[in-house]
Amino acid sequence: MQIFILISHILFLLALGFYLITALQWFSYKFQRIVFHFTKPLWHLWFLILPIVLYFGISTFSSFGFFIFFYVIYLPALFLWHKKLDKKLVFTSRVKRFFVIFLFAAIFIDILMIQKAQILPIFLPLFLAFIISFGYEKYQAMLFKKSAQKKLENNPNLTIIQITASYGKTSIKNFLFQVLKDDFICYKTPRSVNTLNGLIKDINENLEPNTQIYIAEAGARLAGDIDEITQFLRPQIVVVGEIGAQHIEYFKTIENIRATKLEALNSTRLKMAFLHSSTQKEKSKNVEIYDLNLSNVCASLEGTTFDMKFDKIYSFKAPILGDFNAWNLAVCVCVARYLELSFEKIQKQISKIKSVEHRLEKIEAGGKLIIDDSFNGNFSGMSKSYELARSYQGRKVIITPGIVESTQEENEKLAKIINDIFDLVMVTSDLNAATFEKIIDKNKLIMIKDKSKMTEILAKETKVGDLVLFSNDAPNFI
Known part of the structure; x- marks a missing residue:
């Protein structure tokens, strides 16, 4: 039983570490950004806070009981969550080093504590792994910086x-x-x-x-x-x-x-x-x-x-x-x-200049005029691209999450312009969903809850002769 608890606890720690390092990678490994600027706080609740609370709550009575929850509910949920992400964890050298350090810290501390506590530690292995990993990365960054400076000076x-x-x-x-x-x-x-x-x-x-x-x-x-x-x-x-x-x-x-x-x-x-x-x-x-x-x-x-x-x-x-x-x-x-x-x-x-990829890139496919402006994410550029679309004589379709990391006022102004110009509006993020639902005509608004079904929805809702504008793109962690 102790071996099962030990292995399961290490897997639980790795799962928590997997969630944390994924979120950190999105935000350039800045803890303050995933604490104060994370737009999906419920993810923190479901995949970090609640599992830890349940671990201490259930394990007080039965370690085996918690790990039933871990294997039956938490681990499958984490797997499905990551599978649906459009920006998955990239296993860079830094991420691989983090997991090696984390694994050794977890095994070492668990072996020391296995005979002494009903509830094995969670915060200490996480703390040690991040301290050692971030310290090593900072040292490496200092060496790389000196090397780059020397290259510039030469x-x-x-x-x-x-x-x-x-x-x-x-x-x-x-x-x-x-x-x-x-x-x-x-x-x-x-x-x-x-x-x-x-x-x-x-x-x-x-x-x-x-x-x-x-x-x-x-x-x-x-x-x-x-x-x-x-x-x-x-x-x-x-x-x-x-x-x-x-x-x-x-x-x-x-x-x-x-x-x-x-x-x-x-x-x-x-x-x-x-x-x-x-x-x-x-x-x-x-x-x-x-x-x-x-x-x-x-x-x-x-x-x-x-x-x-x-x-x-x-x-x-x-x-x-x-x-x-x-x-x-x-x-x-x-x-x-x-x-x-x-x-x-x-x-x-x-x-003879060429457009930047995903910035008002014009593509003709299947009888539709597709304008890929998915890397344009500000009010000025987005609104001007809509005025450009206004001149098109056929039906106009837009796919957008709105503006990310901006004000509600700018999104409201953008939604009014969209409502005035476009015949069909597909919203790909719940970040600005309330604003769009308040302003856009309900008869031409489609909320896309699952971006993995985008191709299927586009095939169904668009037709030959349409102008289809992809305006900004937000990964689903935003």
Whole structure:
């Protein structure tokens, strides 16, 4: 019986650890974020708090009784929960190390305590595992950071362009790379890598020693995050894009967001900064407000055109959707000019620029026009994409969770625009469900409770000739 209790207890600890490390991985291993900013608190209740309470409650009378609950109810429920996640736990080296440390801590403590207590300890193995694991990862991060710094220092001719914004920074990064890549040996951070640890890993593993321009994206959840990245990269060129209410739940005010983004100007090697007017900074010797000379923006389902004034007015045409992309491209024009590319070359590069994956990406399939804008998650970009869809003559369908990590007011404004433009509205998250149900016409609203059935629902509800817009995407832990 003792062997059964020992093995079962270790499995129970591993199950709790599995839930915790999964949640932590979603939120960059920040405990304060899964405590104060977790949008599914009932998951914490069902998979962490309640099992622990029941363990102490039932095991007081019968350890065997609790483990009946564990094997019959908790373990199958945890398995089904993870199976339905669209962002499952990735078994990185860090996660594997955590489980090895956790397993040894659990076995060691349980063997010591098996003869001394009816109820085996839970918090001590968890505490030890996280302390040892996080301590080791911090030490490793320090070594990796030194290695990355040395790699940057060994390339004195490297120009670093750091890009930050409330939204649009990934698009700016990708567009700028496409504009510069034929004239320089360029490298950009992959996907949406924008944290300090992500940048350190990317530099160590992927940055070639002959690179001339490194385009790095910098993101933030807390004050000081951008400054930390800036002190590490020490960029010569900084881009601060549009400032808005994205991640307002972390920063509390727009002023805090603006101040954090402008930490990018703290670079000790700063030569030139290109800022959006929403930063509320004024033009100076090494600061340019890039959207002030932008005009005549026009967007359709065929592409985007805009003018920019320098010594004279220059016109640009890009085969990408969304008038907001004119602002993203405008700063690329300014940076390219600063790097001495001719206007003719910039116009040519922009004329063949490719859309960023999942950002107003146009696809034609099965007689339907599909616009994948699932990586666009802010009010400004989303609402403008809806105006773009308005011009379509056929039936218009939208699939969206609304805006994540923003205000209820912005979601209410968004819902009103959606209700005005779209013929069928599918909501994929319960985060903003109440807002949508209050504003959207009930006759055209579909609430999707299980995203795994999305394909089946789309096949049933859409038809040839429809425009189908995927607007933002929220993993089901949000």
